[in-house]
Amino acid sequence: MLRSFRQVFKSNRTPMAAVMIVVLLGLVAYLAPSGGAVSADTVVARVYGHEILMRELAEHMQELYQRYGKQASPEALKPFVQSQALRDLTNQKLMEELAERHHVVVTDEELAARLRAQLRQYPMLWDANGKLKPTAELKQEYGFNPALMERGLRSELLRTKLIQQAALQVPVDEAWITVENRLRNEKVAFQQATLTVDPNTVADPGDAALEALYKAGGDRFLQPPRRIIQFVAVDRAALSKDLQVDDAALKAAFDARKADNTEFKARHILFKAEGDAQIQEATAKAQLLRERLVKGLDFAKTAEELSEDPSAKGNGGDLGWFNSSKMVKPFSDAAATLKVGEISQPVKTQFGVHLIKLEGRREKKFEDVKADLAREITDSRFNARAQERLEQIRKRANGGDLAAAAKSLGSPAQLSQPFSNEPSAQVEGLPELPQIAGEAFRLKVGEVSKPMAFGDRHLLFRVQEERPEAVPPFKEIRTKVLAAYRLEEARKQAVAKAEQALKSGGLQAVGPVTDQAAAPLSGLRDLVNHPGIRKALLDTPVGQTTPVLWSQDGKLWVARITSREPAPALTFETRRTLIQDVQTAEAQKLLSAEMQSLDQQGRLRPGFSSLWGHFGGIYINASAVQVQVED
Known part of the structure; x- marks a missing residue:
């Protein structure tokens, strides 16, 4: 077969070359992280090849906002909501990957039947002819999105099938059932x-007694493989001369950020819209409403009644004070052109169509922001200078010992005490160890890390040595x-x-x-x-x-x-139910463990350095997702 392929390729060299180039370009485009402007189709994460789009993230965030209600403004909740939404969607994709590996499938017929049964519980969603109302109408009137329900039901069915499959493989004997029956019913x-x-009340007995315990302990004090790193730390004191900021620099920064120093107080009314047809409809609706508002209709009351922003229901669309950096550009640009008391023309953003009423405008004075600017410029300079110095050391060392390169730039290198890759590991003089231990064990002995930032210290390290699993010398532990x-x-x-x-x-x-x-x-x-x-x-x-x-x-x-x-004797039915409960509970534990393992393995391959990394890892598009996601 390979010989035949070669013959075909040789006889059709030009067409085949064109085909291969097209395939190669498509593969490169697919493997490359998405960049540029963020749109509804931007990939914000990829989990073992399963994509999470910005549209999905925005929809799930909106759903979470509705759950949290009036507890806080959307802006205040955004970091938490975005992180939680991405975590939920990542788990959903992990479930899909797990289902594929176990050959578990949810058919369209199963999903449709479950969806119909679920929707039948809400009569208001159906018209007089027994048909489901249009999606746009459901979203506008009830804030209901059938696509979100369908996605949730698919995940629920996948999870149920995975648990059922695993439960059948859990062996349950008579002794287990007897104990479980007693625990539940006795x-x-x-x-x-x-x-x-309180162990601290026990006095230190001295080295003789401790060495006796140490020698008698055998493998009790066995330590896992440990590593020693050579590290260079750069703190603010080391760069103090480079961090001083004079008034001229502060004034220049103030003048360059005039837009950020202008704050607006506004209310808004939002009509959600997706696609050209909905945007046109929402714009027409907003235009008609604006005419009534200009004539005297109460803006706050109208926002309470008509705005599709969930937060408007409790505060009349009040956005409080904000500057241009806190809002999407079309919104902040429109607000900046308004006079106090004026109502904007319809403004289109990624969230829909808005009407904005400006209620206040204020300018921050230089003295008001001078301290914040000084802190910001100092932080920026420190981060830049520290990274620059460590990068210079890294290049001068050229993959070798860091000591000479570090000394030449005034930042001495140090050797750490041996440490293991455990959450509880601690080393004197290296408080950043919990954050760098994983990287220190990922690199090979002799490899140098990239410069890393940790608040007021930046680090660069080289893996100096690995010590095998052993009982360390007494003095060391x-x-x-x-x-x-x-x-x-x-x-x-x-x-x-x-x-x-x-x-x-x-x-x-x-x-x-x-x-x-x-x-x-x-x-x-x-x-x-x-x-x-x-x-x-x-x-x-x-x-x-x-x-x-x-x-x-x-x-x-x-x-x-x-x-x-005593517990009542088991009947045939109660025994069968108990066995099923035990198997299901164990299957849920197995599923959770497998999901956690998939998650951990995937996060070890976050990039696109290879085709395997694209399909076998968990990638987060940092340019699209601005919030740090908790693992």
Whole structure:
């Protein structure tokens, strides 16, 4: 077959070359991150090849705004709403990717049936002939978008099918069902006491005792692979001469930002519109309404009644004070041309068509913003100079040792203590470690990072060395050995105290006692999520005391069972229902774990350096999404 392809290619060299060029150009265009102006079709994220468009993000943000109601203005909520919307849509695409991997499909027929059933619950959405009203009318009258409902139902069906598929693979034996039935239906009453342990009350015994614990510990103090980095830090003190700002620079910055120093107070009325037909209709509607408003119709009251901006319902369309940078350009440009009290002509933006009434205008004076400008210019200079210096060091080092290059530019290089790639890892003199540990372990030994900004410090580092999994020398981890010794001794003392107290004075001698009325143990999640405590509450006879155990929050715990009402025997139906519940609960855990794993793996490949990176990673278009998204 390959020989045949070559023959065809040789005999049709010119046409095939043209085809290959077209294919190549298309692939390059597809792989390239979207840039330029942001539109409804701009890709704001790509999750394993599944695209999230600006249109989807805006629609979901609008939905979230409606949920939050009048709690805050849209502008104040925007960072949170945008981050949450992108997180929700990313999870949705992860679900779709997972469904593809497990060959789970939601057919159009299934989706249509579920959508019809859902829509039938809302009679106002249907006309007299039993047909669904036009989408534009549904959006205008009820703020209802069938496309959003369809998208949500598809995700719901995919999730249900994935859980059903996974549930069938969960084996459930008789012992599991017996315990689960008891947890749900057996009623247990008990008294419990807790004792808080404070390891800090245990004195440091000295190196001899600690070394004995260290030697006897074996793999107890085994550390995962650890790395040492050579790092260069640049702070404000190192660049103090370059950061001074005189009045001339401040005045020039003030003059260059006159637009930002002019603030407007306005109200608006919004008519949502998508596409040319809707925009024309909304513009005509706005024009007619403007004529009535100019003649004296109350603008605030009208905004309450007619505006399709959710926030207008509680404040009459009031936008408060804003400058040009806080609004989209067509809106701020229109506001800037108005006189106080004047109402604009219809203004088209990406949100729809607006009518704007200007209620105030004020100019900030130089003295009012001087301190803010100085801070902003200083921050900007510091960030630029620090990045520039670290980039110079990086280039001079040329992938090698940073020490000489750093010294020549007045920023000495330092070596870190060994650290692991764990959230709790800490190194003295390197408070940024939690933010850079992942990158430090991603790079190969000898590789140099890019300059990184962390508020008042910028860092550049080189992976100096990797130490394999091992028990470090005692002196290196003495602090950890001491912490282990203190905790062990404090627990020994607490157990001895509790056991002695139980012999002499009962639960009251251990600590504060609380009564738990007879109830199924499944309702006591804080306790039964602990395997030892769950077993103790199930196995301890009435009138007796459980073993002394340690709760999940590190407290000593003990209880006395006061009564027990056995669970009813299982019938065929209750047994089947219980098995299904157990399988479904386990399947949900498996699905969540698989989703989390997909998410973590995808975020390790955020770019487009390869075809695999395009289809196998999670990319966020930073130019389209201005808000930092929480992982």
